Amino acid sequence: MAASAPISKMIYVGPFVHSRSLTELEIGENGAIGVDENGIIRFVERDFHEGFEKLMAYVEENKDEWVHAKVVKIEGNGFFFPGFIDTHVHAPQHPNTGLFGKTTLLDWLKKYTFPMESSFSSLPRAHRVYQNFVSRTLSHGTTTCSYFATIHVPATNALADICLKRGQRAFVGRVCMNSDLSPEYYRDESVESSVRDSKASIDYIRSIDPNGEIVKPIVTPRFSPSCTPDCLSAMGKLAQETDTHIQTHISENKGEIALVQELFPSSKSYADVYDTHGLLTPKTILAHAVHLSPQERKIILARKSKISHCPASNTAITSGCAPIRELLNEGHTIGLGTDISGGFHPSILENVRQAIWVSRHLAITTNDSAKLSTEEALYLATRGGAAVVGLEEKVGGFEVGKEWDAQMIQLGEVKQEGNEDGIFEEGPVDVFGWESWAERVEKWVYSGDDRNTVAVWVRGRLVHNTSRYTGAEGTAAP
Numbered sequence: 001m002a003a004s005a006p007i008s009k010m011i012y013v014g015p016f017v018h019s020r021s022l023t024e025l026e027i028g029e030n031g032a033i034g035v036d037e038n039g040i041i042r043f044v045e046r047d048f049h050e051g052f053e054k055l056m057a058y059v060e061e062n063k064d065e066w067v068h069a070k071v072v073k074i075e076g077n078g079f080f081f082p083g084f085i086d087t088h089v090h091a092p093q094h095p096n097t098g099l100f101g102k103t104t105l106l107d108w109l110k111k112y113t114f115p116m117e118s119s120f121s122s123l124p125r126a127h128r129v130y131q132n133f134v135s136r137t138l139s140h141g142t143t144t145c146s147y148f149a150t151i152h153v154p155a156t157n158a159l160a161d162i163c164l165k166r167g168q169r170a171f172v173g174r175v176c177m178n179s180d181l182s183p184e185y186y187r188d189e190s191v192e193s194s195v196r197d198s199k200a201s202i203d204y205i206r207s208i209d210p211n212g213e214i215v216k217p218i219v220t221p222r223f224s225p226s227c228t229p230d231c232l233s234a235m236g237k238l239a240q241e242t243d244t245h246i247q248t249h250i251s252e253n254k255g256e257i258a259l260v261q262e263l264f265p266s267s268k269s270y271a272d273v274y275d276t277h278g279l280l281t282p283k284t285i286l287a288h289a290v291h292l293s294p295q296e297r298k299i300i301l302a303r304k305s306k307i308s309h310c311p312a313s314n315t316a317i318t319s320g321c322a323p324i325r326e327l328l329n330e331g332h333t334i335g336l337g338t339d340i341s342g343g344f345h346p347s348i349l350e351n352v353r354q355a356i357w358v359s360r361h362l363a364i365t366t367n368d369s370a371k372l373s374t375e376e377a378l379y380l381a382t383r384g385g386a387a388v389v390g391l392e393e394k395v396g397g398f399e400v401g402k403e404w405d406a407q408m409i410q411l412g413e414v415k416q417e418g419n420e421d422g423i424f425e426e427g428p429v430d431v432f433g434w435e436s437w438a439e440r441v442e443k444w445v446y447s448g449d450d451r452n453t454v455a456v457w458v459r460g461r462l463v464h465n466t467s468r469y470t471g472a473e474g475t476a477a478p
C-alpha cells in the first residue's frame, strides 16, 4: 500500500532528541516541531515548560498559519528521533539473514550469497522478498537505505518501485559483476551488457522519480574481484556521465585483499584499483574499510569518498574491527550499514550497539581512545549516514528547512500503582520515572528494538506505525 501523504500542516509535540555534533546530543524535553504539507520542517521550538495549552496559545498568537495544523503529541516516555540511515545493505540477501555459519567473505559469497541472489531472475521472488524487506527496515526506523540489488534489471527496478510506493528514501543499484570470480550462472555476460543493464536501470529509476525525491539510482560494481579492469573503468565512466553515486566494497577481509593484489598486480593498493578506474569520487560509498593502509586512507580522504561502517557484518563473517576512531580523527565521513546478510540484523539501532561493542573490543587490544560513545554511534546512524549518501542538507536532524524523516520512540512505563502482577508495557525498555532523558535514550540504545519504534515518517509521510501509535494521520500500515 502507498504511504499516506501528510494531510495538512503538522505540529509534532513532545521531547525530541538529535545529534548536535559528533559528541553531543540535543534533548529538547518540551519540543514542538512544525512540518508543512511538503514535509519540510518550518519551526523548531524547544522550550515549552509551561505545557501543551501554553504551546497552543503561543501558536495561535505567533504562528497564524499553524492554527489549523494537526497535532501529534507524544505521551508517556516517548521522544522523536531522526530516521536511521542504512548506508550499505543488500536487499536480496534478506532471506539469508542470520545464515553464515563459520564462513568468511569469499566462501560465504559462494555458499550463501551467489545462489540466493541468482534466484532473483524470478520477478515474483524479487517482489516477495523486497516487499517484506522494505517493511522490515521501515519498522526498525530506517528512513533511507543505500541498496545493492542483483544483476537483474527487472528485479532491481521492482525494488525501486517498492521503495517509491512505500515512501522509503533509497539509492537502488543494479549490481555489476562480469569476472569469473562469480559462477557462470550469476554474472554479466560482457562489459557491454554490464553497461547496458546498469544504464537501463538508471534510466528506469530516473523515469519513476525524475527529481530523485525518494529513489535514486547508484552505480554498483560489486567489488574489484568481481569486475574486470575494463568493466571497472566503464562503471567509473557511466557514473560520471550520468552524475550518479557509486557504491562498492573495500578492504573487508584479508583473503579478499590478497586476491585483489593477485588480480591487479600493477595497482599500488585496493584503493588505488578504484582510483585508477575513476571510481573514487565525492559520491562514492565504500563499505567496510577495515584494513586500509595509511596511504589508502589518504587517497580516500583526498577524493572525498565516504565510508560505510558495518560492525555486525565485520564480526559475523570475521572480517575484523574497523578503526573508526582513527578514521574519524583523520576527518573521514562515516555512516553505519547493516550489510544484510553479511550482517545478521536489519536494524541500524542494533548496529549502533555493534559499533560500540567493536570499538570496545579494539580498545581492549589497543587504546582506550578507540571506544565510541553512545552519542558518537547515534551520530553515525543519522547525520553521519546522511553525509555519506549526500543528503546532509535534507535529513539526519531536526532543523528548519530539513525534511521530516523521523521516528517516534515509545519506552515502557513501570506503573507506580496497580502493578502487583508485574505487568510491563510493550517493548524491552522499562522506565521507572526517575531516569533523566539522557538516561532514557541510553536505555533505548542498549536494549531497545522495533517494538519501541511506534511510528516512522519520510518527508512528512507516515510510512510505518504500530498499534501503539495514535497520531492524527490515521494508519499507514501496509
Ligand SMILES: Nc1nc2[nH]cnc2c(=O)[nH]1
Pocket: 090, 105, 109, 113, 222, 223, 249, 252, 313, 339, 342
Ligand atoms: N559483505 C559483503 N561483502 C561483499 N564483497 C563482495 N560482495 C559482497 C557482499 O555481498 N557482502
Ligand SMILES: [Zn+2]
Pocket: 088, 089, 090, 249, 287, 339, 342
Ligand atoms: Zn556488502
